[in-house]
Every structure is written in structure tokens, then in C-alpha cells.
Amino acid sequence: MATSGHTTKAPQSAADEGLAADVRAPLDAAITELRTGARAWSLLSLGQRRTLMQRLRVSTGAVAAEWVDTAATSKGLAPGHPLRGEEWLSGPYAALVALDAYADTLGALAAGRSPIEKARLGTAPGGRTVVHTSPLTATDRLLLSGYSTEVWLQPGVTAAEARRTAGLGQREPAASGGVGLVLGAGNITSIPYLDVLYELVAFNRVSILKVNPTQDAMVPIFERALAPLIEPGFLRIVRGGGDVGAYLTQHPSISHVHITGSEATFRAIVWGTGGAATRRRREGRPLLKAPISAELGGVSPIIVVPGSWSRADLRFQAEHIVTMRLHNSGHNCIAGQVVLISADWPQRREFLHELRTAYDRAPSRPVWYPHSQSRLDAARASYPDAAWCGGGTRALVETTETDAADLETTEYFAPVLGVVTLPGTGQEFLDAAVHHANDRLTGTLGANVLIDPVTQAALGDGVEHAIAELRYGTVALNAWTAFGFLTPTATWGAYPGGTLEHAPSGMGVVHNAFLLDGVERTVVRGPFRPFPRSVSSMIGGRALSQGSVLPKPPWFVTSRTGAAVCEGFTRFRIDGDWAKMAVTLMKAFGA
Structure with missing residues (x-):
């Protein structure tokens, strides 16, 4: 690094053309x-x-409050809009929990300890070392009940090496x-x-x-x-x-x-x-x-593994998928875009009915990001038979794998949701969907898998091997990968291997508050059912999936109390007031 105290003037280049000297000068001074x-x-x-x-x-x-109001207003969400809660969680909440996590890591290093000295470590398929990164506190276990994250390190990185190298630049x-x-x-x-x-x-x-x-x-x-x-x-x-x-x-x-x-x-x-x-x-x-x-984003799959689902399961997971697509009006690099579903699932038609209903009934909001309308127009041209929901503001495209080229290679960054049908059931379907996601969809940022507890138990290790086979930087099982974005001790970024010549979802990771080296991916796990139905996932005292004591998550676009609960969660991170938090939790049960 240059050490001169004088302003360094960049050489004239094509980048300078049209950039006036009075614009360049403050930039040089800032540097x-x-x-x-x-x-x-x-x-x-x-x-x-x-x-x-x-x-x-x-x-x-x-x-925090001004942050949320400014962000929500700029996106066309008026005061009182039910989706303003998104701006609490994806704004100041994300910042505050990250600061706490970095402070903890710096404190550990200052004391001569590894940042992951107290973290639970395990293994994943292929001998990968796993660092269990959340929940870490009783508060996390309560506020985010049933959700967990773990970071899988690249094959060959041992647990001892992970502890020794955690800290990066610090x-x-x-x-x-x-x-x-x-x-x-x-x-x-x-x-x-x-x-x-x-x-x-x-x-x-x-x-x-x-x-x-x-x-x-x-x-x-x-x-x-x-x-x-x-x-x-x-x-x-x-x-x-x-x-x-x-x-x-x-x-x-x-x-x-x-x-x-x-x-x-x-x-x-x-x-x-x-x-x-x-x-x-x-x-x-x-x-x-x-x-x-x-x-850099990408086209994110949502793999729906066929099983025997109750009507409540169908409705809940349909709303889950709609949230993955419609959060922030679809203007997300991690928005779910392609639902991979089995042609041989007896409940396929019933599920698609619930999906269309939830997609249509989700709260109206502006499609605000620049050039979004042109993307919607492109979807209309490519798929003239698409169903247009939400007053014509969102497209739902049902197609086959042979006709899904645009859906699978174009990140729409707008409310366009595709459904692609593949053959098979059980492990056969899951493996086919994994290969389809890896080989046909652009990008490697995040993949989502929805599977009921009984089917997951029946497939056993096959589910973990499928997670290992998915070439994505974050894989979420019965959760949305955005939960990995929100968790500061998880990592966020493309699957390793991006280069200057080819980096469809980018290079490197961010967040990573444990400052882990040799990262391959983050795995998020969530409850297939919310409370109280999550109790049904306990059979003979054995948990078949992640349990939860919380109802519908407040970040669901269909949550009636989401704005109040997300604000309450954030304010609790600011002041730690348990009395106010108790009121927030009561509101959560009104979702």
C-alpha cells in the first residue's frame, strides 16, 4: 500500500471520461x-x-426507526403496511446481530482463544468438518426457535485446523x-x-x-x-x-x-x-x-420432495415458497425462482392450487426496483400462458423441463415464479432435482429443499448426501436460504470455484462472524411445521425434524402481525427489554 500523505491522482483512462475534475477531487481526497x-x-x-x-x-x-421508515418509504410501503417488517429484519436487525457477533469474536481473540472454541463441531458427508454456528444463546433458541445454521468447510480442512485458523485478518x-x-x-x-x-x-x-x-x-x-x-x-x-x-x-x-x-x-x-x-x-x-x-445472485431452486402432507402442510409450505419469491417484491438475489416438483406426486395438483392461491392473495406492493417492469414484460413475452396474480403484478409460470430455458437461466429479480415438473418420487426424485439444479440453473448462491419429517426419516442419509451434492453456497432444508443471510455467524456467498472468467454468483463470502477459513457452504435447517403442529414431528419421543415453539414465522409475507413482531425483535436486540419482548411474542402467536 502506498504511504504518501498526498492525494493520489488516478491516471486518465476511459473511466475518467465524462467525470468532471470537481467530482474526481473529493473522491481522491476521500481515498x-x-x-x-x-x-x-x-x-x-x-x-x-x-x-x-x-x-x-x-x-x-x-x-433504527428512521432507517426502517426511510427504506420502507423509498420502496413504496406506506406507514402501517403489513410488509414493513421486512425492513426491520433485513435492515437494522441484521446490522445489530452482526455487530454483536463480531464483538464476541474479537473478544475471544483478544483473550487468546479461538472464535469457535465453544462452538460444537461435527462432520458431514465426504469427511467435511462442520461448525454449528447457530443457535448459540438461549435468546436465539427462543426468538428463532427451530432454526439452525452450520458451516461446512471444504473437504480436507480438519477440526483442529478450523480452530487454529479462525480469525482471518484479526x-x-x-x-x-x-x-x-x-x-x-x-x-x-x-x-x-x-x-x-x-x-x-x-x-x-x-x-x-x-x-x-x-x-x-x-x-x-x-x-x-x-x-x-x-x-x-x-x-x-x-x-x-x-x-x-x-x-x-x-x-x-x-x-x-x-x-x-x-x-x-x-x-x-x-x-x-x-x-x-x-x-x-x-x-x-x-x-x-x-x-x-x-x-452476484442467480436462479435459486426450491426442491419440493413428494410425501404425504396434510392440508395445513400444503398451505404452510405454499406460503413459505411465496415468501421466498415475494419478499422485497422479488428484488432479491436469493429469491426462490424455480420450484422443482414431482410429476408423480399424488398431491401435486392440490399443492399447486395452494401455491396459486397464496401467490395471488399475498399483500399488494409496488414493483419498485429499476427495470423491473421490463423484466416482467420479458416474462410475459416468453410465457404467454403464465398466470398473472396479485392484480397482474406477479407471474406464475407452470412448465416442463424442456420449456423452462428462460426461467432457469435468467434471474428475473422481479416477481416471476416458475414451476418445473420432473419425474420420480423419493430418493430418485431428490437426486434428479439436485442434478437438475446443478446442471440447468444459472448460479450457485442458494438452494432450498422442502421435505416432510416422515419422508426425510425414510430417506435417511440420502438427504444429507443430496445436500452435499448441491453446488450452492447456502442450502436450506425446510427453511429459506435468506435465514443464512440473516445469521451473522453463517457465511454468505457463492459456492467455491468462481473465477474472473466465470462467476455466475460471484467469488468469496461475507458475514462469517467467526472469521472461518476454508469455507464451502452454509446449511440452514428449519421446522417443516410451525407450532403447535410441530409437535406431530415427535414420534415415540424421537424428533424427526427440527421442532419449534413458534407459530408462522414473522417474515412470511402472509403473517398478519409480521410488521409488529419484526419491529419487536429488533427493538429487543437494541434494549434487551424482556417485558416488551413478551408482548411481541404474544403478537407472534396472532399471526
Whole structure:
């Protein structure tokens, strides 16, 4: 890293064209200030860094309500809208639990302990080491009853090695990672916040954060929430479009780039555009000189394993799938897009009826993300027989595997849900669905599997082997992979193997509050049934699936009390008031 105290001026390049000197100057100045901040960070002890996380917790809690109101309003959710709860969980809640987890890790390292010294370790198919990453506290067991996460490490990483290497950059806190560029996501408000934290804690890298223009209204809130990082020069936040982003990616003082966005944007950053980009790729000469990590989305499958389901099961799992698609109006990199269902399941028609009903009745909301309407128009053109639900704002496409090309290769990033029928039942169907997801769907970010307890018990180890075979960075069993995003001690990112030439879902991971090395994937497990029906999963005192003492999850788009419960969960993370939490839990049972 350069150490000069003078502003470094980036060389003139194609990225500079159209970027006026009065725009470049403050960007250069911000990077110079960050270079000083990088040196200051390298001098902080682990204990001081832990204290900084606690200060961030206070400043973030102080703006939580304004954060949610600004985010919800920018997405067209008026006060009182039932889906405002999404902004509590995917905004300040996600930030607060991450800060607590990073503080715990820094505290362990400061005391000379491994961050996973107290974590339970196990094994998975192929001899993989498994780190059980949640729940870790009694509070987690109550608020998120029945849900758990575990991180599977890459084959060959032993338990002893996992304990020894956990800590990443904090094992050498004085080694500076320089100044990084974070190109923030435009859909979920906690993403840029969390990406900046991970760069700092995992790699000792201070950041210049360029927010996506869709989140410009959030900048004043980010500035107050992240003031403990901004004041000492560990963070600078800037606005701007693609021209500003292009200038920053080519700046000589940027040591690393992290982006959450589209694969097209990633390719433009790495290789450029037009004929010159084609030549660079052919010759192996990337335009980008700094290393890059990325989270780029993809087409996420929902594998529905046939079994004997009650009518309540059919309805609950239909609402579960609808939530996977309609959360944030479908503007999610992890939104479920393709339901893989058995043609030989006797309950297939009944389930599809429940799915169509839930998809149509989910609360109305704007389709707000830029260019979403053109994506919906493309779906209408590709699938003229699609059912249009929710007042014509969401498409449900039922098709066969031979006619599903667009659904399986195009991330719509809009409320388009496909249903693809495959043959078989039992293990035969599950294996076929896994291969279909691996070979036909674009991306490797997340896959979801729904299976009833009796069928899961009958298949035995076959389910675990299917999870191992799925080439996805997060696999959720009877849960949505977004739960892995929300859990700070889980990891979030593409399945390993992405390259500059081919990275459909990106490269690297984020969150990862235990700072684990050698990560392969996160596995999320949830209850097939909510309380009280979850009791039926206990047969002869033996749990056939994850039990739960909670009713319908508050993040379901069909939850009547979701907004109040999600707000209550977040406020509890801020103040720890159990009396108020008791009221929130009573509201949860009214869902």
C-alpha cells in the first residue's frame, strides 16, 4: 500500500471520461483520508476493535426507526403496511446481530482463544468438518426457535485446523489490507453496511463505500449509524452512478473491490465492455488490476420432495415458497425462482392450487426496483400462458423441463415464479432435482429443499448426501436460504470455484462472524411445521425434524402481525427489554 500523505491522482483512462475534475477531487481526497485511516486501524488492539463494535451498536440502534421508515418509504410501503417488517429484519436487525457477533469474536481473540472454541463441531458427508454456528444463546433458541445454521468447510480442512485458523485478518491485526472499494447493493439496506464491516474485520481493510443510487436516501442514516467508523477515517461514503464506480475501480490506491450486484456489472468492471472486453477476455488481460470479490445472485431452486402432507402442510409450505419469491417484491438475489416438483406426486395438483392461491392473495406492493417492469414484460413475452396474480403484478409460470430455458437461466429479480415438473418420487426424485439444479440453473448462491419429517426419516442419509451434492453456497432444508443471510455467524456467498472468467454468483463470502477459513457452504435447517403442529414431528419421543415453539414465522409475507413482531425483535436486540419482548411474542402467536 502506498504511504504518501498526498492525494493520489488516478491516471486518465476511459473511466475518467465524462467525470468532471470537481467530482474526481473529493473522491481522491476521500481515498487519501482512508489511507491514513488504514494506518490508524492497524494500531488498534483487538480490545479496542471490540469496543468500536459496541459503539457502532449504540449509533445503529439510535437510527433504527428512521432507517426502517426511510427504506420502507423509498420502496413504496406506506406507514402501517403489513410488509414493513421486512425492513426491520433485513435492515437494522441484521446490522445489530452482526455487530454483536463480531464483538464476541474479537473478544475471544483478544483473550487468546479461538472464535469457535465453544462452538460444537461435527462432520458431514465426504469427511467435511462442520461448525454449528447457530443457535448459540438461549435468546436465539427462543426468538428463532427451530432454526439452525452450520458451516461446512471444504473437504480436507480438519477440526483442529478450523480452530487454529479462525480469525482471518484479526490473527495478524497489524497487517493492513489497505483501502478497499465496496460497491453497495441497491435492494437490501443492510448489505452495504455489512459488507463494509466484513472488509474491516476479516481483512483489516478500510473502505470507500459507493452506495447504489437506489439507496441515496439512506446515506444520511448510514453516516450516523457508521459514524464511529467515519470519524477515525476507517470509512468514507460517496454517491454516484456508474461513472463514479468505474473511476474508483481503476483508482491506483484501491487495493481490493467488493461488489454486490449483477453478473453484467461484474463483467464490465473486470473486462470492460464492447469489443475491447472480448479481446481482453480472450487474451486473459482483465481491465481491473485489483483483486475482486462479489455476490452476484442467480436462479435459486426450491426442491419440493413428494410425501404425504396434510392440508395445513400444503398451505404452510405454499406460503413459505411465496415468501421466498415475494419478499422485497422479488428484488432479491436469493429469491426462490424455480420450484422443482414431482410429476408423480399424488398431491401435486392440490399443492399447486395452494401455491396459486397464496401467490395471488399475498399483500399488494409496488414493483419498485429499476427495470423491473421490463423484466416482467420479458416474462410475459416468453410465457404467454403464465398466470398473472396479485392484480397482474406477479407471474406464475407452470412448465416442463424442456420449456423452462428462460426461467432457469435468467434471474428475473422481479416477481416471476416458475414451476418445473420432473419425474420420480423419493430418493430418485431428490437426486434428479439436485442434478437438475446443478446442471440447468444459472448460479450457485442458494438452494432450498422442502421435505416432510416422515419422508426425510425414510430417506435417511440420502438427504444429507443430496445436500452435499448441491453446488450452492447456502442450502436450506425446510427453511429459506435468506435465514443464512440473516445469521451473522453463517457465511454468505457463492459456492467455491468462481473465477474472473466465470462467476455466475460471484467469488468469496461475507458475514462469517467467526472469521472461518476454508469455507464451502452454509446449511440452514428449519421446522417443516410451525407450532403447535410441530409437535406431530415427535414420534415415540424421537424428533424427526427440527421442532419449534413458534407459530408462522414473522417474515412470511402472509403473517398478519409480521410488521409488529419484526419491529419487536429488533427493538429487543437494541434494549434487551424482556417485558416488551413478551408482548411481541404474544403478537407472534396472532399471526
